[in-house]
Amino acid sequence: MIVQRTFLFAFLIYVHFSRGFTKDDEICYHPRVNIHSECDFTESRQRLVCFNGFKDEWRARVKDVQVLILCVWPKATFDPQEILRGFTFLRKLIIANSNLTQLSTAFPNEMQFLEKINVIGTKLYLLPNDAFSNLRTLRCLDLRNNALEEINITVFDVPTLKDIYLTGNPLRCTEDVAWILDSSEGSAASKVVDKDKLLCATPHDGRPLVPVVKIIVTLKEECKETVCDCELIYVTPPGELTQRQLIVFISVNCSYRGLTEMPEFLPTDTNILHLSGNKIKDLTPLATNPAYKSLLDLYIDDNLVESIARLEGSDWLDHFRRLNLRGNKLTDLPTYALEDALLHNRNAANLYLGNNSWTCDCHFTPGFQDLLIRHPNIIKDINDIRCAFTSDNDNSNKQIRDLTRTEICILPDEDSWLHPLDILNIILASLIFLVLGKLLYDYWSFKKTGKLPWIVAKIP
CATH class of the missing domain: 1.20.5 (Single alpha-helices involved in coiled-coils or other helix-helix interfaces)
Structure with a gap:
């Protein structure tokens, strides 16, 4: 039993040191039985270690304390103005291994010798913007392994601050963290020692924070050159590729903008483009404009597209993933070219062709019908692919897939009992x-x- 406890204790020490804990930090992770408040003062080191709170009876000796370690803080809030009152000569403060969620006030200005603050291994998620503004000698701020989702840059507006540690926090990768990209001398970002180790929280959970934020900021700037809305959808997780080779999936929404042509410019690495509900006729940019090189999914339903013949033989047709052409003005298409593309394109997953006025004649329909029957897993709205609605045609509005060759190739006036x-x-x-x-x-x-x-x- 003693050997097991010794091993467990050694393992706990190893885990916390591996996370970047110092020897003083590790004190808060010693196994303890007593759940009541207790403090221990080491006079030679002028160090006061308290578990489960801090009692007023120690205030008589606070001026002798230069290192204060608060372990297993019992409350959700911590009021520096009240709790640290009188610690005039304090140089180092550690709050660790607790359920602390927020600092309720800024540190008092009487603490003119405080050089290092470690708030680690807690549930801290809220800091006052002026939390450290009264400290004139603060050099190191360690906020690792907490619950901080976002941090206002003004928190770090302390002239003497040199080193900041932030790993282990579920930081949101949004434009609000763009300050982390400022590498100029003296900036808050330049003081973040573990900047390259920071990871995003949801929705880009586990992705490296700095590259992702850079992508988000760049996307916003490029999106200003369009009339569209832009969104970063997905980033490849770490391990699949190196950070310099992150693959991103960007969605651009230009639906219902009154566009008569496809956009000439798209943000870099645009993979998904929504153009629904516009007045676009021509799909030529898919074959000629380099801006569409990375495009995989195109939603151009409810437009005025009359032909996709210009896409024949194009690289885009050979690598597209989704194409929605519902509700356009299509009457026919190059069946052989589309057939060849679907056979060789391993990405092809969804193709929508319904609600168009398809021609039903002996020249076009048999080949088109064969295409529909051979690719039911890709052509998703096959039940809506029907002959054009005309009052003088028996095939009007019929499902093309179900037509017989007789219905397609024999005209009504030829359909008599004696031909x-x-x-x-x-x-x-x-x-x-x-x-x-x-x-x-x-x-x-x-x-x-x-x-x-x-x-x-x-x-x-």
């Missing part, structure tokens, strides 16, 4: 039966009378 070809077939069949009948009669006559047929007798 000229049918008359010819009847005549030919009658002649065949007549010849066979005469042959049988001649054979019967020869067997009975021994006479050859008349025409055979006349042949020399």
Whole structure:
């Protein structure tokens, strides 16, 4: 049992040192049985260590304290103005291993010798913007392994501050953290020692913070050159690629903007583009504009697109993932080109072609119908792909997939009970039966009378 406890204790020490804890920090992680408030003062080091709170009886000796360590703080809040009153000569403060969630006030200005503050391993998520503004000698601020989701840059507005530690906090990767990109001398970002180790929280959980924030800031600037809304959807998780090779997925929404043409400019690495509800006719930019090189998903439903012929043989058609062409003015398309693209494009997942006025004739429809039947897993709205609605056509608004060749290739006025070809077939069949009948009669006559047929007798 003693060996197991010794091993457990050694393991706890290792874990906390591996997270960046100092020897003083590690004190708060010693296994303790007593849950009541207790303090221990080491006179040679002028160090006061308190567990489960701080009693007023120690205030008589606070001027002798230069290192104050508060472990397992019992309250959710910590009021520096009240609790640290009288610690005039304090040089180092550690608050660790507790359920502390917020500092309720700024540190008092009487603490003119305080050089280092460690608030580590707590649930701290809220700091006053002026929390450290009264400290004139603060050099190191360690806020690792807390619950800080966002930090206002004014918190670090302390002229003497040199080193800041922030790893282990679930920081939100938003534009509000853009200050971390400022590498100029004396900036708050330049003081963050572990900047390259910071990770994002949801929605980019576990991704490196600095590259992601840089992407977000760049995206916002580039989006200003469009009339669209832009959003960073996804970033590849660490481990799949190096930080310098992060792959991002960006969505740009230009729907219902009254556009008559596809945008000439898109933010870098745009993968998803929404153009629904505009008045766009031409899809040529997909094949010619480099801005669409990374585009995978295009939603251009409810527009005025009449043809996709310009995409034939294009690189975009060979790598697209989703294409929504519902509700346009399409009547036909290059079936062979689309068939070839779907066979060779491993990305192709969704294609929507419904609610268009498709031509139903013997020239286009059979090939188009075969395309629909061969790719039901990709063409998602096959039930809405119908013949154009016309009052004088029996195929009007019928599902193209279910049409028979007779319905497609025979015109209504040709669909009578006696077609000229049918008359010819009847005549030919009658002649065949007549010849066979005469042959049988001649054979019967020869067997009975021994006479050859008349025409055979006349042949020399």
